[in-house]
Amino acid sequence: MSELSRRGFLGIGAVAAVGLSGLLAACSAKPDAPAGSSAATTLRAAFAGGGSAETLNYFVGPTALDFVRARLVHAPLGAIDPAQPDGVSLGALESIEVDDDLTSYTLRLRDDISFSDGSPVTSDDLLYSLRAPDALQGLPFTRLVGRGFDLAAAETTDARTLRLPTVTPIADGRLLLCQSMLVIKDGTTEFTPATPSCGPYLIEGFEPGRQTVLRRNPDWFGEENGPDEIHLLSVNDAEARVNALRSDGADFVSGVSPYSAQLLAEENGFTVSAGEAPYLSNLRFEMNLEHEPFRDERVRRAFRLAVDRQAIVDTVYFGRAAIGNDVPAIGFPSYDSSLEQRSHDPDEARRLLRAAGHDGMSVELTAGPELPGMVETATLVVENLREIGVRATLVELPAGQLYADYEAYQQLPFAAGYNPPAPFEANHTPGALPEVDTLVATARSAPDAAQRTDASHRAQRLLWEQGNQIIPVFVPTVDAHTDRLSGVRHLQFPDLSAARLASA
Amino acid sequence: MTRFLLARLGTALATMAVLSAALFLATDALPGDAAGAAAGADATAEERAELRERLGLDRPVVERYLAWLGASLTGDLGRSAAAGRPVGEMLASRFGSSVLLVATAVVCIAVAATMLGMPAGLRSGRPVDRLVSSGTVTLLALPEFLLATVLLAVFAHGAGLLPAVSLIPLGDSPWQHPQALVLPVASLFLAGVGIATRLLRAAVATAAESPAVEQARLSGERGLRLAWSYVLPAAAAPAVQGLAVTTAGLLGGSLVVETLFDYPGVGSELARAVAYRDTAVVQGFGLALAGTALLVLLLGDLVSGLLDVRSRSAAVTGGRGERRLR
Numbered sequence: 001m002s003e004l005s006r007r008g009f010l011g012i013g014a015v016a017a018v019g020l021s022g023l024l025a026a027c028s029a030k031p032d033a034p035a036g037s038s039a040a041t042t043l044r045a046a047f048a049g050g051g052s053a054e055t056l057n058y059f060v061g062p063t064a065l066d067f068v069r070a071r072l073v074h075a076p077l078g079a080i081d082p083a084q085p086d087g088v089s090l091g092a093l094e095s096i097e098v099d100d101d102l103t104s105y106t107l108r109l110r111d112d113i114s115f116s117d118g119s120p121v122t123s124d125d126l127l128y129s130l131r132a133p134d135a136l137q138g139l140p141f142t143r144l145v146g147r148g149f150d151l152a153a154a155e156t157t158d159a160r161t162l163r164l165p166t167v168t169p170i171a172d173g174r175l176l177l178c179q180s181m182l183v184i185k186d187g188t189t190e191f192t193p194a195t196p197s198c199g200p201y202l203i204e205g206f207e208p209g210r211q212t213v214l215r216r217n218p219d220w221f222g223e224e225n226g227p228d229e230i231h232l233l234s235v236n237d238a239e240a241r242v243n244a245l246r247s248d249g250a251d252f253v254s255g256v257s258p259y260s261a262q263l264l265a266e267e268n269g270f271t272v273s274a275g276e277a278p279y280l281s282n283l284r285f286e287m288n289l290e291h292e293p294f295r296d297e298r299v300r301r302a303f304r305l306a307v308d309r310q311a312i313v314d315t316v317y318f319g320r321a322a323i324g325n326d327v328p329a330i331g332f333p334s335y336d337s338s339l340e341q342r343s344h345d346p347d348e349a350r351r352l353l354r355a356a357g358h359d360g361m362s363v364e365l366t367a368g369p370e371l372p373g374m375v376e377t378a379t380l381v382v383e384n385l386r387e388i389g390v391r392a393t394l395v396e397l398p399a400g401q402l403y404a405d406y407e408a409y410q411q412l413p414f415a416a417g418y419n420p421p422a423p424f425e426a427n428h429t430p431g432a433l434p435e436v437d438t439l440v441a442t443a444r445s446a447p448d449a450a451q452r453t454d455a456s457h458r459a460q461r462l463l464w465e466q467g468n469q470i471i472p473v474f475v476p477t478v479d480a481h482t483d484r485l486s487g488v489r490h491l492q493f494p495d496l497s498a499a500r501l502a503s504a
Numbered sequence: 505m506t507r508f509l510l511a512r513l514g515t516a517l518a519t520m521a522v523l524s525a526a527l528f529l530a531t532d533a534l535p536g537d538a539a540g541a542a543a544g545a546d547a548t549a550e551e552r553a554e555l556r557e558r559l560g561l562d563r564p565v566v567e568r569y570l571a572w573l574g575a576s577l578t579g580d581l582g583r584s585a586a587a588g589r590p591v592g593e594m595l596a597s598r599f600g601s602s603v604l605l606v607a608t609a610v611v612c613i614a615v616a617a618t619m620l621g622m623p624a625g626l627r628s629g630r631p632v633d634r635l636v637s638s639g640t641v642t643l644l645a646l647p648e649f650l651l652a653t654v655l656l657a658v659f660a661h662g663a664g665l666l667p668a669v670s671l672i673p674l675g676d677s678p679w680q681h682p683q684a685l686v687l688p689v690a691s692l693f694l695a696g697v698g699i700a701t702r703l704l705r706a707a708v709a710t711a712a713e714s715p716a717v718e719q720a721r722l723s724g725e726r727g728l729r730l731a732w733s734y735v736l737p738a739a740a741a742p743a744v745q746g747l748a749v750t751t752a753g754l755l756g757g758s759l760v761v762e763t764l765f766d767y768p769g770v771g772s773e774l775a776r777a778v779a780y781r782d783t784a785v786v787q788g789f790g791l792a793l794a795g796t797a798l799l800v801l802l803l804g805d806l807v808s809g810l811l812d813v814r815s816r817s818a819a820v821t822g823g824r825g826e827r828r829l830r
Contacts (some may be wrong), residue, residue, distance in 0.1 A: 051776045052594040052768075053586040053785065060587040062542065137558060140547030147548075205674045208589065208597065211769055213674055214824065233671060240766040243668035247660050249672075400779030403545055404536025406552060417545055428544060 003061050005303050016364075021137055041228035043485070043501050044079045045494075046241045049234030053382045054208040056191035059138030062253055064477070065234055067493045072201040072230065072316055075113065075121075075221075076180035079491055080332075082278055088178040091222075092121065092198070094160075096177060102169035102445060105149070107177070109160040112221045115185050115196040123156035128155065128186040130164070136189065141180075141420075148426065161164065169451050175332075175423045180492075200224060200497040209234050224250070224498040226487075231280040238372075244482055245270065251482040251501060256371050259287040261478045264316040269483055274320040275476035275490040277331025282324065285381060285470040289417075291413035293358045297466050302352035306388045308344040309472045311380055316373045320478055324471035326393055327460045329424035334456040339464050349388040362381055367416035368397035371475055378416050381472070401467055418475070420494050425456060434461050505722035510804070511716030516798045520791060527790045528569045531783045537561050538585035538781045540780075549602065553588040572787065584777075592775070592789035600793055602769035603679050608685060609692035610751045616693070617700035617747070622665035622731060625702070625708025625739070631685045636701065643698035648760045652691035656764070659687060670814050678768070696750045700765060703746030739809035748804020 024288040049065035078096075086380070090096070092113055097106040112183065113121045130150050133142040142434035145151070148504035150165045157163055166173060185196045193203040200222055201214035212232040233250055235241045242260045256272065265272040286302060287294040292299055309323045322330060325342055329335050353359050363385070367378035376394055385392035402409060409415060420428065425444045430437040439459035446452045463469070479494055484502040489495040539556035547555075549758040556562050560571075567691075572582055581591035624636035660668035670684040678685055711717060711736055759771030764773075770789050776783035 044706075050586055051773050052597050053584040053589050053773075053776075053782065054781075055588060055589055060542075071685040140543050140555070143551070207674050208594070208670065211674050211775075235669065235671075235766045237766060237773065238667050240764060243656065243660065244671060244766070247668035248663070249667055249669045307660040314593040398779070400541055400781075401535055401542075404534075404538075405779055406536070406540045406543065406545075408535060419545060420628065421827050422546075 011156045016479070017254055040502065042231060043229070043496060043499055044225040045253065046077060046233040046234060046235040046244050046250040046498055047254045048236050048238070048241075049209060049494075051236060052209040053233070054234060056193070056195070056203070056206060057136070058191070059133055059136050060141050062141070064493050065212075065232060067180075068254070068496070069232055071199065071493075071495065072214055072232075072497060073197045073199045073203055073240050074184055075200075076178070076181035076199045077107075077175075077181045077183065080178055080278060081329060082333055082423075086174050087194045088174045090178070091146045092126075092183045094178075096174050098171070098173065100447065101385070102171050102173075102447060103166050103175070105164045105166065105173050106157075107162045111160060111163075113183075113198055114219060116202055116217065116219070117185075117196040118163075120159075121183055121198055122159050122186075123162045124181060126162050127154055127156055127376045128188070129183045130181065131444060132188070136307060142180060144178050144426070147183055148173060148231060151384045157274070158468055167381065169447075169448070170426075171318045171449070172423055172426050172444055175284060179422065180443075189232065192233050200226065201230060203386045204229070222497070226497045226499050227501055230496055230499075242497040246274075250498070251485050252479065252488065252494070252496070254477060254479045256478045256480045258320060258376075260316045261320060261480060264480045270477065270480055271483055271485075272320075272480045273488070273490065274478045275492075277322060277474065278329065278335075278409065279490055279492050280322055280330060280474035281371060281418045281420050281472050281478050282330070282333065283374060283416070283418050283473050284328075285365065285378070285472070286415055286417055287468045287470070288413050288415070289413070289468055290411075292467060293356075293361050293363075295411070296356045298352040298356040299358050299361075300466070302356070302466055303347040303385065303390075304342055304470050305345045305349040305478070306384045306390075307351070307381055307470055307472045308384055309342070310344065312373075312377050312473050314498045316380065317475065318472065320476060321373075322474040322476075324473050325464065326467060326469060327424075327464050328469075328471060328495070330422045330474050331421075334377070334424060335459040336457040338457075339461060342464075345385070346388050353388060353390070360391060361419065362391040362393075363414050364393050364395050364412075365416065366397060366402070366412045369399050369403035370402050370416075372478070373473075373475060374416050374418065377473060398404070408488060424460070428459075432468050433466060438469075472489060507641070509806075512802050516795075516802060523794050524573065524787060524791055525569060527787055528572065528783060529565065531778070531781065532568075534564045534781060536781055538783070540606055541780050542585070556769070557585050567686065568783075571785065576787075581788040583780045584785050586780055586785075588782055591784050594785065595770070595788050595792055598768060598773055598789075600769045601767065601795070602755075602762070602771065603760060603768055604677075604679055605762075605767060606687045606692065606751065606754050609696060610747065612689065613696045613700045613750060614747055616697050617704045617743075620697075621701045621704030621743075622708055622735070623704040623707045626712050626731065626735065628705075628709045628712070633705070636705065640698040640701045643694055644702075646694075648691060648695045648757060649764065651694045652761055655687050655690055655694075659690075668765070669740060670765045672768065673693060680713075688758075688761050688765045688767045691765075692758060695757060695761075696754050698748045699753070700747055703750070704743045705740040707739040707746065708735055710742075711735050714738055737811070741812040744808040744811060745804050748800050748808075751800045751804075752809045755793055755797050756799070784787060812814075 047068055048063055049063035050063045054231055058066050077093050078088045078090040093107055093112045095108045109121055125167055128146055134146050149171050150167050154164045183198055193206050198218045200217055204215045204216050207214040214230040216228055236258045237347040238255055242384045244250040245253045261272045264270045287300055304326055313321045313323055325339055365382055367375050371373055378394055382392045426442050430441045436459045441456045443456035445454050487498045487500040539559055539561050543552045543555055583590055620636050624633040627633050656668055657668045666686050667684055672678055672681055717734045759775055762769040762772040774789045
């Protein structure tokens with residue numbers, strides 16, 4: 001009979017502990033990174049995705065991963081490029097010509113572009129691609145072209161040319177066409193790895209919410225010489241993405257929080273990069289004109305003067321953001337950079353509030369974590385408003401709720417929001433200031449370029465003087481990667497097609 | 505026994521039915537809907553209305569629930585409002601991974617809780633008990649998020665021994681990459697071992713004072729034999745029930761761990777679906793978790809009934825052992 005002693009039990013415990021740690025050690029014995037091959041020409045890039053609900057149909061996918069994957073697999077018509085005279089650089093298209101009266105656009109395809117099944121890309125494919133967001137019931141943001149062009153009346157004139165009439169005369173059609181339109185094959189209704197495509201990469205494998213393996217398209221018409229394979233990893237949590245980078249599970253991660261970016265920038269072996277204008281989202285605070293105090297222009301001006309923009313850029317974004325001037329679309333060709341930068345002037349703000357008879361007014365600011373730093377910025381704005389005597393409070397919503405109930409959102413007296421990078425005129429929401437609406441219509445349709453610019457600038461000045469939005473800051477998508485990686489281009493989302501990965 | 509089983513299964517089914525209605529109504533009661541979440545800020549009012557109609561969200565909630573219920577009884581769990589993927593497919597791709605994660609953690613917890621709870625319970629009030637009790641209370645007080653973060657800092661970032669994120673190569677299952685399981689399992693283990701040990705310790709302490717054990721002790725039984733043959737059988741029934749409760753808790757509690765390690769399980773999917781107001785996915789994943797929890801609790805009751813010394817001895821002597829199972 002064995003004596004059950006404390007030592008005996010501790011002995012069993014020790015055996016168990018050794019067993020458990022042995023199991024742990026056995027499990028950790030394989031040092032290989034689970035994300036895949038570490039070959040020099042395989043790039044592992046992590047983005048926020050849509051979990052197991054993900055599909056390859058980019059018309060219904062709103063995440064960064066959907067966007068990046070689609071642009072690698074399907075050739076874009078072009079990209080917004082303020083350095084070019086027309087404001088766009090072309091991809092699948094050879095040219096976009098506009099009639100003098102701005103009522104019709106002529107799109108011409110390159111002659112060296114074909115699908116992965118060997119068939120050439122024709123104007124029928126181009127027409128189908130433009131109609132597909134509507135035909136395949138795409139999410140609203142994919143349907144911008146259909147708002148400006150009469151797609152039903154569009155017609156092909158030869159195998160490579162398409163004539164595209166506009167709904168009303170518009171001068172910014174090139175921007176609409178190149179903002180996010182991609183080329184797919186005529187008749188495509190389902191998106192699988194086998195679906196013919198004509199982008200720089202072909203889909204080798206796909207598992208929703210986990211990984212997409214892309215292999216370079218040998219017939220790609222572009223000159224880019226990117227990695228042989230790109231593994232797009234779907235990692236939803238921003239901190240998990242950074243952890244993947246730190247533990248060599250990924251070479252590139254997108255959507256890094258401002259604080260993590262600051263920490264990574266100080267570490268060896270990593271590079272932090274941020275998008276630049278025009279690829280910046282505007283973080284805005286909308287003063288609802290239905291809310292009585294905001295009908296007074298002096299109150300709106302007071303609120304704008306109260307906000308310490310530099311403090312937001314410095315403390316929330318650690319310098320990785322651009323100061324806003326209450327006018328949207330910074331960096332786009334028509335952005336009026338001659339407007340005086342709004343200063344931080346709490347004394348003048350207090351004076352304006354007193355003059356308007358709203359000294360000590362109460363207001364509730366609603367915000368949610370929909371854009372990095374949105375809640376933190378809103379917190380600072382509330383502090384700034386308290387400094388000028390406004391009894392301001394912050395209502396913080398859980399993730400996803402801010403826009404989910406859009407009707408309720410529109411009723412809020414004072415709410416945070418954001419818009420992804422997009423040209424001002426085409427994305428202007430009419431209603432607040434009728435004079436601005438008229439000027440925007442002229443800015444889009446006047447036959448003379450100087451006239452259009454003049455109207456746009458006048459509209460922006462009015463928004464700057466009387467508008468109901470505070471745009472204190474423009475926020476980039478912040479990415480981080482190992483020092484071995486270079487050549488990533490920052491568009492609205494990172495373009496990996498020309499990335500280069502040095503061997504370890 | 506059959507009557508007991510049928511009664512319990514009937515209760516479980518009724519619970520699931522009530523739960524499905526509650527989940528559906530609760531998701532619907534959240535501000536906003538999937539159409540609003542999908543449309544974003546730049547959609548026009550017409551585009552929003554069209555999206556709402558296409559997703560069927562313009563219909564009354566009761567009508568939508570009954571339609572979902574009817575379809576789900578035929579095995580069709582509906583489609584995700586996000587991109588139209590069938591919920592059944594989504595569930596199939598994730599559920600096994602979560603079960604693997606929780607089951608591995610529970611096995612580790614069962615071993616550790618026995619090793620720690622037995623000496624503590626047998627030597628109630630003595631130094632070993634105090635040591636185990638203070639250790640488990642400390643673990644209970646620490647949130648999972650903190651435990652997982654500390655593990656990450658030490659084993660992934662500090663020592664570089666284990667991957668910080670569960671990136672599983674295409675086509676593989678987590679069990680083929682045990683190194684990716686270690687930190688998520690360890691986090692769940694630490695989150696659950698405290699409560700399981702305390703439950704086992706209490707069961708052992710009660711059993712140790714039972715007349716049967718006392719009699720065995722008086723008959724000269726000592727040490728491991730006493731623990732193994734008398735205390736453990738007496739304590740096993742409540743201990744198994746305790747473990748079942750811990751398991752059910754871990755099923756729901758894996759959300760934080762899955763998110764932090766990007767482990768491809770159901771917890772993180774459920775969180776995303778709620779944020780997206782994806783009712784069909786919340787239903788499918790929520791009910792799968794609830795069903796599993798009910799099943800685990802039922803199994804716990806069954807096993808503990810079979811293990812119960814009193815009912816077993818009663819059964820052996822021709823008594824009504826099933827009474828214990830009521």
